[in-house]
Amino acid sequence: MHALLVEDDDRMARALGTALAQRGHTVRRVGRALDALRHVHEAGFVLLDLGLPDLDGLELLRRLRAVCDAPLIVVTARCEERDIVQGLRAGADDYVVKPFRMAELMARIDTVRRRTDPRSGRAGAHPAHPADPGGAGGFGGRPVRTGDVEVDLAGRTVTVAGVEVRLTRREFDVLAFLAARPDEVHSREVILDRIWGDVFLAASRSLDVHVAGIRAKTGRSHLVRTVRGFGYQLGSPTTPAQGDGAR
Ligand code: CA
Secondary structure, three states, rough: OEEEEEOOOOHHHHHHHHOOOOOOEEEEEEEHHHHHHHHHHOOOOEEEEEEEEOEHHHHHHHHHHHHHOOOOEEOOOOOOOOHHHHHHHHHEEEEOOOOOOOOHHHHHHHHHHHHHHHHHOOOOOOOOOOOOOOOOOOOOOOOOHHHHHEEOOOOOEEEEEEEEEEEOOOHHHHHHEEEEEEEEOOEHHHHHHHHHHHHHHOOOOOOHHHHHHHHHHHHOOOOEEEEEOOOEEEEOOOOOOHHHHHH
């Protein structure tokens, strides 16, 4: 597959280019945002550094997303949660903080590509991805409600107080996985295995980042309950009109 590598650091670009080529990808490397915009239409997927000389990376990300639907992974030294949430909100499919392990990045590229492949149901018509709750009363069933939040597993939509909230695919997958079995606590390992397809990511912050994104975008910090040292469970968001969350 053809990769667009947006990276102004020559050493980093060489290392990434070599690793991508070893995995059979062709690579166009650009060091400036303008060139990224010029070449993004060719890309099967995009790796994007946020620290670029000619434009803020988050702004570039938004512009790329406006013209291109290819899988996009941010690869950056910015590790503040605020930056990560902004990156995911701007449309990144995943977020990798430098320094990273090359094998982990390559694994994430594979899972993002798999997940966004139209043949595997990006449009939601054939949800064949690992997060598919399947027989768990998910697809085709009634939406899952908690407080004023409604998760429609079949339609892949989330509403808060009746207003639709846009999550990234991965964020939705995490939320849907929890919502499909709301009474259970799910370990980090199981969630990472089912959604990322990789237990070895357990040490990474990827899952926490996505949970932070879900909380921030829905404005319901209790929608996902942290079980310290273990994992996560669907929570009961407190709302002014406390409903079925109080049961
Ligand atoms: Ca840079």
